[in-house]
Amino acid sequence: MSKGVRSARIHPEQRWRWMRATTILVILSCFVSSQGVRGQDLGTWQLLLENAGIASMHTALTHFGTLVMIDRTDIGASQINLPPGVCRDSDDLVLKHDCTAHSVLYDPGTNTVRPLFLQTDPWCSSGQFMPDGTLMQTGGDFDGVRKIRTFVPCDPTGTCDWVESTTTELQSGRWYSTNQLLPDGRQIIFGGRSAFNLEFIPPNANGPLYFPFLNATNDDQNDNLYPYVHLLPSGNLFVFANRDSIEYNYLTDTVVRAFPQIPGEPRNYPSAGSSVMLPLLGSNNFSVVEILVCGGAQYGAYLNSAAQMPCSSTCGRMVVSDPTPTWDMTDVMPFPRCMGDMILLPTRDVMIINGAQQGSQGWTNAINPAFSPVLYYTYASPGYRMLPMAPTTIARMYHSTANLMQDGRIFIAGSNPHQFYVFNSDYPTELRVESFSPPYLSASNDLERPTITVAPQQITYNVPFTVTLSVPVALTTTVELNLVSAPYSTHSYQQGQRLVSLAVAAPIQVALASVYQVTATAPRGPTLAPPGYYMLFAVNRAIPSKAIWILVSS
Structure with missing residues (x-):
């Protein structure tokens, strides 16, 4: 290969x-x-x-x-x-x-x-x-x-x-x-x-x-x-x-x-x-x-x-x-x-x-x-x-x-x-x-679909942050937290498109059933994620949440 x-x-x-x-x-x-x-x-x-x-x-x-x-x-x-x-x-x-x-x-x-x-x-x-x-x-x-x-x-x-x-x-x-x-x-x-x-x-x-x-x-x-x-x-x-x-x-x-x-x-x-x-x-x-x-x-x-x-x-x-x-x-x-x-x-x-x-x-x-x-x-x-x-x-x-x-x-x-x-x-x-x-x-995925309930509006390069999620059924894998940019779409090319999948810790279940906290580290610097607004998706077993907007900055 x-x-x-x-x-x-x-x-x-x-x-x-x-x-x-x-x-x-x-x-x-x-x-x-x-x-x-x-x-x-x-x-x-x-x-x-x-x-x-x-x-x-x-x-x-x-x-x-x-x-x-x-x-x-x-x-x-x-x-x-x-x-x-x-x-x-x-x-x-x-x-x-x-x-x-x-x-x-x-x-x-x-x-x-x-x-x-x-x-x-x-x-x-x-x-x-x-x-x-x-x-x-x-x-x-x-x-x-x-x-x-x-x-x-x-x-x-x-x-x-x-x-x-x-x-x-x-x-x-x-x-x-x-x-x-x-x-x-x-x-x-x-x-x-x-x-x-x-x-x-x-x-x-x-x-x-x-x-x-x-x-x-x-x-x-x-x-x-x-x-x-x-x-x-x-x-x-x-x-x-x-x-x-x-x-x-x-x-x-x-x-x-x-x-x-x-x-x-x-x-x-x-x-x-x-x-x-x-x-x-x-x-x-x-x-x-x-x-x-x-x-x-x-x-x-x-x-x-x-x-x-x-x-x-x-x-x-x-x-x-x-x-x-x-x-x-x-x-x-x-x-x-x-x-x-x-x-x-x-x-x-x-x-x-x-x-x-x-x-x-x-x-x-x-x-x-x-x-x-x-x-x-x-x-x-x-x-x-x-x-x-x-x-x-x-x-x-x-x-x-x-x-x-x-x-x-x-x-x-x-x-x-x-x-x-x-x-x-x-x-x-x-x-x-x-x-x-x-x-x-598909609605058949809704039982495993996470919902972001608490998240910061802004994160700082290379600094950990925590997101709170709710999921209808218990998590069995580590959840992904993925930052996705909003590009300019024209002529078959999305200018500025990028996805940064963050390093995350294992989810921690909190007092309420099916509620979890996930800690991730923000991108290490602006060469990895240029400053600006990104959609933050939580993804459980390839089933994404609705995104929340988050500002990435120094």
Whole structure:
């Protein structure tokens, strides 16, 4: 077995999870029909809104549990109006005077949306949350290409809205770029179309820094857009573009090392695979760091979109913490997928959702939607990690998003493979919003589902803290406490997504029956978990609680 798969063995405490997976596989064989897989044990779909007013190409979950949804401004009128008397006057390419909204705030508690005001075009922009919970949103097209926008979240009953800076702008135009929150609270922004450089917010005095890696990974399709960027526990950055990846020290502006090229197809926009850094585990002192990249499109699928070439079905997994890492390519998805989103679940597994089976990103460049999500069991043996889930009936292809919610569901929005809003098409502009409930939310698991009853609102690096849980039946294993960030979802990549599984002590039962106290140690420092708000999930035998929001800081 290669070093690239050494950590893929089933952990002893996770072995029962694989037994559950094999049981579900048996169930799966009984539920296959011409319509796909059905059944609660394979997850369930719920239509939340018939019309959210916009097709969200960017979505982010705030620490109030609301979701910020964003579309382009130069797309013409949306289907939700701004408040009376509020309109946008600009040099917009479609509507100079526009009284409709192109961003909304979705409240899961009331299942409603509230219009938000955007002045400049955030088309194919980037973003991430700042340590205080403010959403920083950068770049776009036309009048938005150098814009810095902020959204300070508020209680769902509040009136918070977008603010566009009139004093600070990006040092380089950013269209299809990637943001990453750094340990010191700054954001670093990589690339974009014709932008072979990086910059910081707040900005450096010496302007954008040339980043040769983005030039070296460019091709005729520009397959280095929306590069995958993951903050490593060392403090360096893993940067992946096209098929290549490096470890980069942003403090010294040096490439620490280059990793082997991933076999197969291009993996970034417009070829559109997806990537996650797999959970960082306190059980091994966070010493094993693995990157997973799945899907993509054949080279030429974007340049020759009429051919509708099959997407990739391969995944690459690499232990970047190894001295000589290699890509393990033994994981093969049940069906090809490009434009898929990869979501870290509170159980430390991964959900691959949305996308198409043929084509690439771009307007009308794909067909054959990938209706069925795939559950990727992180700790199962190679070749046994993929399980198809129940399918949706809504195509979610170009410009769709996916976000983990506080209750463990996955929020799904968007899909617009057209330049404007088009509803009389085989793959129309999608204004519907839905959620997918993974199998762990099945009511059959409720007897073992923990509830967090007492927890601190804030934890300090490397300092122990205690959480009180209630569980209907007695605990038989150690409970996991997992911190999950709230990323910025766009173009098949969740910018800033990470999961830190904390080192925990055995639960202590208190005076009341089925009430336990669990002590954990906060992340050791900001390179492991950058400062900010995280969802804290308690997980008992792969069954998660509803999360509570917790601020991680020094």
